[in-house]
Amino acid sequence: MKRVSLTQYLVEEQRLNNSIPAELRLLIEVVARACKTISHAVGKGALGEVLGSAGSENVQGEVQKKLDILSNEILLEANEWGGHLAAMASEEMETIHQIPNRYPKGEYMLLFDPLDGSSNIDVNVSIGTIFSVLKAPDGMTTPTEQDFMQPGSKQVAAGYAVYGPQTVLVLTTGNGVNCFTLDREMGSWVLTQRNMQIPADTKEFAINASNTRHWYPPVTRYVDEMLAGSTGPRGKEFNMRWIASMVADVHRILNRGGIFMYPADKREPDKAGKLRLMYEANPMSFIVEQAGGASTNGKQRMLDIQPTALHQRVAVFLGSKNEVERVTQYHQE
Ligand SMILES: O=P(O)(O)OC[C@H]1O[C@](O)(COP(=O)(O)O)[C@@H](O)[C@@H]1O
Ligand SMILES: [Mg+2]
Ligand SMILES: [Mg+2]
Structure with a gap:
């Protein structure tokens, strides 16, 4: 198999489809390099003294782990x-x-x-890292939070890294979804899956079932019908x-x-859900749609939501198209 590196892929994609200008390519490469650094830290575990709690809380009142803070610092430093x-x-x-001190502004x-x-x-x-790239508004001088309030449909790139048995990087720039595997010996990202596609139908669902008693009726109905199996309304x-x-x-x-x-x-x-629109739901929804899947908050397409706050929460239903459409439909009945 001919090895195609992340850089080769990005350059080729720009040449063929004009979808990745040089500035965006460099940005993606810097994020990918930061993910490689995070992957090394994760891999060291206790030996790198990266496990455990940092003893602090983030803005959302969640206890921060050492690795939450370290990963944040790695991404900030690399991209600055x-x-x-x-x-x-x-x-x-x-x-x-x-x-x-960056002139002209990126x-x-x-x-x-x-x-x-x-x-x-x-x-x-x-575990992993999720990222999303937006374009700065024209004429912007000093960026404000307001400049970030763009619906997910405006993303120009999104991706995630998974630090698992293998470290992988999954990326979209709006022209399909590709997966790169980190070659740990060579230190390079190698294209291993082109044009990932999510089948429209599925027999697998993911939800934290310990919250069952708190769900609203559309979710209860949807999950109950699946749990009823082959003798229930879904017939499988x-x-x-x-x-x-x-x-x-x-992934x-x-x-x-x-x-x-x-x-x-x-x-x-009053809380719209647990997951964050800007850091989790939007990038994942962009990727999922680019792979032929669907994503909603139960009521509308995720990527159409107009954000109102940086740390906004949102309900998430994403994945195989026919299932996402079904549970979204149940919210309308
Ligand atoms: O602990 P729960 O309620 O099952 O929630 C799990 C969800 O929380 C998250 O871990 C939230 O992400 P963070 O670790 O970035 O806070 C999701 O990745 C995951 O789907
Ligand atoms: Mg997190
Ligand atoms: Mg998260």
């Missing part, structure tokens, strides 16, 4: 010097991070969940998987189909 950026925003930072804005699946860090289960058996790292659950769905759900529930009626 290497990307074509105007500003960054992160799940782990209260407000946006300006790029100091034309992109980067958002990330530096370490997704924090509860899995200490138990050696797959379903299997369930829940890794508790969105990156790993989504499984990209590889063999399925539906991933994190609904809003009755515990906190």
Whole structure:
């Protein structure tokens, strides 16, 4: 098999489809390099003293793990010097991070969940990084949070890395989805899956079932019908998987189909869900749609939601198209 590196892929993609200008390519390469650094830190585990809690809380009141903070720092540092950026925003930072002393200002804005699946860090289960790239508005001088308030449909690139048995990087720039595997000996990202496609139908669903009693009726109905199996209304058996790292659950769905759900529930009626629109739902929805799947908040297409806050939460239903359409339909009945 001819080895195609991430750089070769990006250059070729620009030549053939004009979809990745040089500045965006460099930005993606810097993010990929940062993910490689995070992957090395994850791989060292206890030997690198990266496990455990940092003893602090993020803006959302969640306890930060050492690796949450380290990954955030790695991404910030790499992109401050290497990307074509105007500003960054992160799940782990209260407000946006300006790029100091850069003239002219970079034309992109980067958002990330530096370490997704924090509860899995200490138990050696797959975790990851999720990122999203927006264009800075024309004429922008000093970026503000308001400049980030763009619907997901405006993303020019999105991707995630999974730090698992293999480290992989899955990327879209709006022209399909490709997967690169980190060659740990050579230190390079190698294209290993082209044009990933999510099958429209599936027999696998992912939801945290410990919240069953809190769900709203459309979700209860949808899950109950699947649980009823071959003698129920769906007429087939379903299997369930829940890794508790969105990156790993989504990666499984990209590889063999399925539906991933994190609904809003009755515990906190004013809270739209657990997952974050800007750092988790939007980039994953862009990737899933580019792979032929669908993504909604139960009511509307995820990528059409107009954000109102950087750390906005959202309900998530994404994956195999026919299943996402079904559960979204149940929310309308
Ligand atoms: O612990 P729960 O409720 O099952 O939630 C799991 C979900 O929380 C998350 O871990 C949240 O992400 P963070 O680790 O970035 O906070 C998702 O990756 C995952 O799908
Ligand atoms: Mg996360
Ligand atoms: Mg996180």
